[in-house]
Amino acid sequence: MGAVYLDTSVLGRVLLDEPDTPAIRLELGRFDRHISSRLLGVELRRLGQREDLLVHAEELLSGKLLIPMDEEILACAETLTPSTVAALDAIHLATAVRLAGENELDAIMTYDKQLAAGAEEHGIAVVSPS
Secondary structure, three states, X not given: OOEEEEOHHHHHXXXXXXXXXXXXXXXXXXXXXXXXXXXXXXXXXXXXXXXXXXHHHHHHHOOOEEEOOOHHHHHHHHHOOOOOOOHHHHHHHHHHHHHHHOOOOOEEEOOOHHHHHHHHXXXXXXXXXX
């Protein structure tokens, strides 16, 4: 399969070795490319630092294509619908919407219900392995 966008709810679960980690790893293996916003690096490293898992966070980020948060993405995130998507998740959604518009994305993987609803509203398939 092609490319999947990852938000922090996905790799955060893997970092913390939550029960759905095997299902996430299996689903990730079905995609050739794993993409996210540069924001993922900030969020996952902060979580890794808090939990004394920074080295593991770095390993999880290895090989991921992280898209810079440029002015266009930030401006889009400010007004992107639906308004129920939280601020940082709006940056993830704006990045995914841009990639989907460029035909560079096949799905978004998230466990965040508002982000998932936003992705669906913008015609992006949602994957939440369990």
